[in-house]
Amino acid sequence: MARRVRAAAGLLITPLVPDDVLGTLNPMWSRSAPRARVVRVVRETPDTTTLVLRPGTPFARHVPGQYLGIGLQVAGVWHWRTYSVTSRPGDRLLSVAVTAVPGGILSGRLAHDTPVGTVVGLGPAAGEFTLPEPTPEKLLFVTAGSGITPVMGMLRSLDPAALSGAVLVHCDRTPDDVVFGPELRALAARTGLRLVERHTAGAGRLTPDTLADAVPDWAVRETWACGPAGLLDTLAEHWERVGDPELLHVERFAPKRVGSATGTGGRITFAASGLVADAESDTPVLLAGEAAGALLPNGCRMGICHTCVGKLQAGAVRDLQSGDLIDAADQPGRPVRTCVSAPTGDITLDL
Amino acid sequence: MLRRDPRTTLETVPEDGGEKVSAAAHLTAEQVEALGAELDAIREEVVATRGERDARYIHAVIRAQRGLEFGGRALLLFSKFPPAWIAGTAALSVAKILENMELGHNILHGQWDWMRDPKIHSTTWDWDHVDPAEFWKRSHNYEHHTFTNIRGKDRDLGYTVMRITPEEEWRPKHLLQPFTNIGLSLIFEYGIALYDIETDKIKSGEKPWAEAKPQIAATFRKIGKQAAKDYVLFPLLSGPSALSTLVANLTANTVRNVWSHAVIFCGHFPDGTETFEEERLEGETQGEWYIRQMLGSANLTGSKAMHLMTGNLSHQIEHHLFPDLPSNRYAEIAPRVREICERYGLPYNAGPLPTQYAKVWRKILRLAFPGGHERYGAPKPTPRSRIGKAVRRVAPARLAA
Numbered sequence: 189m190a191r192r193v194r195a196a197a198g199l200l201i202t203p204l205v206p207d208d209v210l211g212t213l214n215p216m217w218s219r220s221a222p223r224a225r226v227v228r229v230v231r232e233t234p235d236t237t238t239l240v241l242r243p244g245t246p247f248a249r250h251v252p253g254q255y256l257g258i259g260l261q262v263a264g265v266w267h268w269r270t271y272s273v274t275s276r277p278g279d280r281l282l283s284v285a286v287t288a289v290p291g292g293i294l295s296g297r298l299a300h301d302t303p304v305g306t307v308v309g310l311g312p313a314a315g316e317f318t319l320p321e322p323t324p325e326k327l328l329f330v331t332a333g334s335g336i337t338p339v340m341g342m343l344r345s346l347d348p349a350a351l352s353g354a355v356l357v358h359c360d361r362t363p364d365d366v367v368f369g370p371e372l373r374a375l376a377a378r379t380g381l382r383l384v385e386r387h388t389a390g391a392g393r394l395t396p397d398t399l400a401d402a403v404p405d406w407a408v409r410e411t412w413a414c415g416p417a418g419l420l421d422t423l424a425e426h427w428e429r430v431g432d433p434e435l436l437h438v439e440r441f442a443p444k445r446v447g448s449a450t451g452t453g454g455r456i457t458f459a460a461s462g463l464v465a466d467a468e469s470d471t472p473v474l475l476a477g478e479a480a481g482a483l484l485p486n487g488c489r490m491g492i493c494h495t496c497v498g499k500l501q502a503g504a505v506r507d508l509q510s511g512d513l514i515d516a517a518d519q520p521g522r523p524v525r526t527c528v529s530a531p532t533g534d535i536t537l538d539l
Numbered sequence: 540m541l542r543r544d545p546r547t548t549l550e551t552v553p554e555d556g557g558e559k560v561s562a563a564a565h566l567t568a569e570q571v572e573a574l575g576a577e578l579d580a581i582r583e584e585v586v587a588t589r590g591e592r593d594a595r596y597i598h599a600v601i602r603a604q605r606g607l608e609f610g611g612r613a614l615l616l617f618s619k620f621p622p623a624w625i626a627g628t629a630a631l632s633v634a635k636i637l638e639n640m641e642l643g644h645n646i647l648h649g650q651w652d653w654m655r656d657p658k659i660h661s662t663t664w665d666w667d668h669v670d671p672a673e674f675w676k677r678s679h680n681y682e683h684h685t686f687t688n689i690r691g692k693d694r695d696l697g698y699t700v701m702r703i704t705p706e707e708e709w710r711p712k713h714l715l716q717p718f719t720n721i722g723l724s725l726i727f728e729y730g731i732a733l734y735d736i737e738t739d740k741i742k743s744g745e746k747p748w749a750e751a752k753p754q755i756a757a758t759f760r761k762i763g764k765q766a767a768k769d770y771v772l773f774p775l776l777s778g779p780s781a782l783s784t785l786v787a788n789l790t791a792n793t794v795r796n797v798w799s800h801a802v803i804f805c806g807h808f809p810d811g812t813e814t815f816e817e818e819r820l821e822g823e824t825q826g827e828w829y830i831r832q833m834l835g836s837a838n839l840t841g842s843k844a845m846h847l848m849t850g851n852l853s854h855q856i857e858h859h860l861f862p863d864l865p866s867n868r869y870a871e872i873a874p875r876v877r878e879i880c881e882r883y884g885l886p887y888n889a890g891p892l893p894t895q896y897a898k899v900w901r902k903i904l905r906l907a908f909p910g911g912h913e914r915y916g917a918p919k920p921t922p923r924s925r926i927g928k929a930v931r932r933v934a935p936a937r938l939a940a
């Protein structure tokens with residue numbers, strides 16, 4: 189009966205769906221296109237701002253360390269990026285900390301130009317950069333710059349017992365540049381967390397040797413690292429060579445790329461929508477499609493989450509992270525991550 | 540020599556031998572491509588400046604349309620009272636017209652895809668129309684906009700039920716076409732849904748049954764939903780006003796049908812719009828494509844409100860040149876397109892709705908009978924590229940002589 193009534197109610201507004209009506213009345217009420225309102229902004233450092241968000245509809249509980257999607261309309265166009273959740277699971281309000289990347293489309297606006305009251309798009313939380321259950325006894329966090337954010341989400345959620353004995357090595361230019369600096373120092377003073385701050389303006393970059401000096405038992409600790417690509421590459425190499433790579437977890441904010449792309453790019457046909465887009469040999473399919481107005485699934489936009497996968501029906505793409513060529517001629521319908529694949533000639537995807 | 544003055548006539552002029560030539564026959568291949576480049580530049584300029592203002596516009600139209608629709612339907616719950624009936628029916632009629640024309644038609648063209656808003660996108664939008672969006676997009680966006688006014692290819696020329704070009708062989712059934720047209724106008728949305736099913740192609744075997752069957756099923760489902768809403772549920776909700784609400788909804792749908800039929804027929808059928816032979820498509824350049832779109836389309840003049848109510852199809856010429864540019868920009872670029880037409884000696888067919896619609900009717904009436912070539916015959920095909928090249932080769936010799 190209830191279902192019948194709902195079906196009849198749905199028919200009253202066909203071809204719209206109830207969500208369209210709610211979203212027209214108030215964008216915050218939409219469930220299919222969830223929104224959040226910025227209710228507080230906290231200037232953490234000159235280039236980093238915490239945005240405290242009130243979700244319009246209930247937000248599925250995240251796991252500390254995960255990221256979520258933030259969307260903003262810039263000059264009429266929706267842009268989405270991912271930001272690590274820094275609030276605790278179950279908090280009424282969500283928070284993210286955004287560092288302005290010079291020349292970036294979204295981060296500068298979010299960090300400097302997003303007043304209280306702004307309504308942003310909200311994507312679901314996702315990500316594997318999380319602590320296992322039960323929490324490992326010997327923890328090491330290595331972070332630099334804005335890479336502290338996912339770790340901050342973890343530290344805020346861990347109880348003091350789990351924190352005691354854990355080590356956080358954090359790198360930033362000067363003490364004042366450290367995002368969440370005062371909170372981290374207070375946390376270290378209050379719990380058994382050992383905080384090692386490395387101020388690179390004076391002390392230089394972190395190397396495997398200086399890390400070993402600061403944390404002699406690094407090799408037996410399960411480690412979570414997040415920061416610029418250079419640091420993460422160095423750590424990964426080091427763990428691969430003399431440590432246990434299984435113990436190192438990294439989160440990259442920007443996709444890893446190998447070498448320079450070759451070839452001429454080509455025309456992408458999105459079979460489901462019939463849209464076409466032209467892409468250079470180093471332009472990810474996702475970006476080219478979006479520029480042409482296609483609505484494409486995406487999550488991390490960095491090759492991590494596989495949300496963006498489409499099946500390659502014709503042509504070949506290059507995986508920009510590994511340099512591998514994926515050719516539909518070898519096996520039609522091969523899955524391709526559009527955010528990190530560029531066409532080498534004309535291609536067709538099932539998206 | 541071919542000579543014509545664009546200001547004195549909009550119609551193709553007979554050559555010395557009495558045969559008509561295209562209004563663009565005087566252009567050389569270089570001129571055609573130069574014209575194409577100018578239009579490309581207009582397009583690029585609009586694309587580069589799409590932004591906040593346009594996004595605000597489409598959101599405002601959506602809000603206004605939904606406000607009118609919900610308001611109208613709310614009033615109609617009390618439609619037993621004549622003032623409520625009149626106001627409600629008027630609001631619902633306007634809402635339905637806006638929904639189909641400024642929203643549905645244009646969003647389904649992908650005019651707003653650039654915003655990447657999943658709620659306002661050609662791949663997600665569905666409209667208040669019995670023809671499911673996916674079939675409309677194929678027949679309209681692809682077939683009609685690609686093959687505009689190509690006889691035998693653009694099925695919109697007469698919608699397979701009317702003789703709208705004298706080149707189509709006359710048959711006795713065409714005697715009825717004035718009545719067919721009145722009927723079509725009243726039930727236009729059903730006509731379009733039926734037309735998209737392409738019963739003619741199913742019969743001839745060109746369209747396999749396997750493809751037709753799901754389409755027919757989907758269309759009937761959509762018709763069912765649309766009818767349930769307008770003719771069952773809202774009347775039921777209106778209680779004692781049930782019958783008057785049903786009549787009001789029928790009226791609103793009919794008003795929308797008659798209006799959209801008139802606007803759409805004025806887009807390609809008034810006097811002066813040219814039709815073309817299939818051969819023209821072969822090797823057609825971008826410049827030639829633009830010219831075909833311009834010569835095959837006609838604009839409506841009128842107020843801002845009029846343009847809005849036609850979904851900016853009153854700027855049919857601009858729409859056919861740039862089908863996927865946001866509709867609010869057509870009025871802005873229209874003076875420039877008109878100026879280009881004047882400079883290149885091309886007609887820019889525009890007139891008020893009553894005049895243009897009268898011309899459409901005159902044509903439908905005339906072509907209900909055999910003949911009609913003298914007034915409405917298509918110009919003799921002029922493969923522009925070949926003429927252009929010939930002129931180029933011959934011109935210096937002429938100058939020397």
Ligand SMILES: Cc1cc2nc3c(=O)[nH]c(=O)nc-3n(C[C@H](O)[C@H](O)[C@H](O)COP(=O)(O)OP(=O)(O)OC[C@H]3O[C@@H](n4cnc5c(N)ncnc54)[C@H](O)[C@@H]3O)c2cc1C
Binds near residue numbers: 270286287337338439
């Ligand atoms: C899993 C994940 C979690 C993230 N969490 C956070 C977070 O908590 N806080 C935060 O501030 N950012 C975070 N990011 C980065 C964020 O998603 C954006 O990439 C970043 O804000 C830049 O966006 P933009 O639109 O300003 O730059 P874009 O316009 O996308 O890029 C402009 C240029 O900057 C480069 N670039 C992009 N990101 C970075 C970067 N991080 N460092 C240096 N150069 C870059 C690009 O390669 C490009 O050349 C995260 C990214 C991922 C994948």
Ligand code: FES
Binds near residue numbers: 487491493495497526
């Ligand atoms: S968007 Fe996450 S892998 Fe492509």
